[in-house]
Amino acid sequence: MALTRELFSFLLCTAMNTVYHCEATAPPPPPTGLNYRWLDPFTVNVSWQRPRGLQDGEDLYMYRDQTDKSPQTVHSSCTIWRYFTDSFLTEEMGSDRRTYHVWTVGSKSCGYHLNKSTSVPITVHTLKPRAKVKDFKCLINATGMNCSWSPENKPMDLYWVLGNFSKELKKCDRPYSSALRSGCYLNVNAVNNDIYILLDTGAAFSTFKPVLEIPSPKLNISAVGDKFNLSWPPPVVGTYCHWVYEVCYKKCNEPKVCLNFTPPGEPVQMPYDERCRYEFQSRARTSPYVKEIFSGFGDVVSYGTDKPPDKTLMVVAIVVPIILSACIILSCYCFRRHRSIICPTIPDPSAIFKEMMNGNKDFKTTTGSLYTPVPEPVQPCKILLATV
Known part of the structure; x- marks a missing residue:
């Protein structure tokens, strides 16, 4: 239980x-x-x-x-x-x-x-359908920024806000339009603050955070010996930023080469070939650890001239073998023509010794004859008796 x-x-x-x-x-x-x-x-x-x-x-x-x-x-x-x-x-x-x-x-x-x-x-x-915007750019300088877009887009109004979105949305008050670009001048500091853009066509709009671009810094070039000295003036904005410079160049008929430099305030160096003409283009961008700002490639900067290549080695490589071949051919021809003098026929020693052993004095060589002197002419001598 x-x-x-x-x-x-x-x-x-x-x-x-x-x-x-x-x-x-x-x-x-x-x-x-x-x-x-x-x-x-x-x-x-x-x-x-x-x-x-x-x-x-x-x-x-x-x-x-x-x-x-x-x-x-x-x-x-x-x-x-x-x-x-x-x-x-x-x-x-x-x-x-x-x-x-x-x-x-x-x-x-x-x-x-x-x-x-x-x-x-x-x-x-979204409040309105999404508008497609082509080729939008914001170029910043010391006084503000110039945001523009392709005129292929429909007429649009530009609004902007700095920092967080809780601030008042402001409308562009300095618009412009031309056959090449349409845009707006903004008196804002976009380097130290985040900026957000609203483009409104009336029926649709587009919201985004623009990528900031600066004018391409001018590239200065000088040659010292077999080295190039490359330098750039500091950008007019973001002087506190860590800048990386990309240099692309072509020399002679070689393919384009691109290099990255982080100059410490002094000119950077790269090899220089004085026989070639160089064409340089450069642009700048901030390092990955700070706010993204970049520039486009600047104008092409040329340096030096193309010199004709030194053909001495090529001439030597062609002429010397020809001369050696001609000398070999002539030597072979002379050897064949004067072979009997250069390499006379030597009697066989074994045949000579064999005849000597057999006691034959009139031995003959198997390959040639011995030297026989030419008989001298003999004049008869007549003796006349003198009469007394």
Whole structure:
């Protein structure tokens, strides 16, 4: 009887623990009533209602942007509030809409993702369709900046804001237009502050953070011995920046070569071949550790002249073999013509000794004859007797 009571108690506790565990791990309800509103043309606010059955502070919420992104590049954000704000730049997104996913996390820490609700999507549309802008540039100088675009675009109004988006959006008050470019002069310091641009055609707009460009610094070149000295005046803006200079050059008929230099305030050097004419182009950009500012390539700077190559070695390489060949041919010809003098026929010694051993005095050589002297003429001598 005692065993039965203990078994019943064990089964009852097990069942209670199972029910409690299942209730504790049940996923929380998802957010409801997702909505959004634009705080300004750059910033959107997404909000939702508290899930049913939950009180404030019982759960956290997570959200992420999944617009045209792979799962490997999606990052989630956590909040204790039932809303979040996000910046929306159409040129960065490449569209006029963005999709967010929001879900409830049942734990007290956003690092714990096992106990979470199903995600609820919401698609955010911009206030106007996205406008396509071609060839937009912002050239900065010591007094301000000149932002311009291709005149192929529809007539547009330019608005700008510095720093965060909570500041007042300002409209360009110094516009200009020409056959080459349309744009606006802005009296702002874009080097020390972030600037955001809104271009509005009326029916559509485009929002973006412009890339800042400076005039190309002038390249100074001088030659000392077999070295070039290259130097640039400091840019008129961003004097505190760490500048990197890219130099591209061509010499003689060789392909173009590009080099990067970070001059420490003194001219940089590179090899110089005085036989070649050089054509240089250079541009400047900030180092990767500071705000991105760059320039385009400047005008082509020429130095030196192309000199005709030294043909001495080529002449030697051609003439010397010809002379040697002619000498060899003449030598062979002379040898063949005067072979009997240069290399006379020598009697075979074995034949001479063989005849001597056989006692034949009138031996003959097998390959030639011995020298025979020419007989001298003999005159007859007459003796006359003298008469007394």
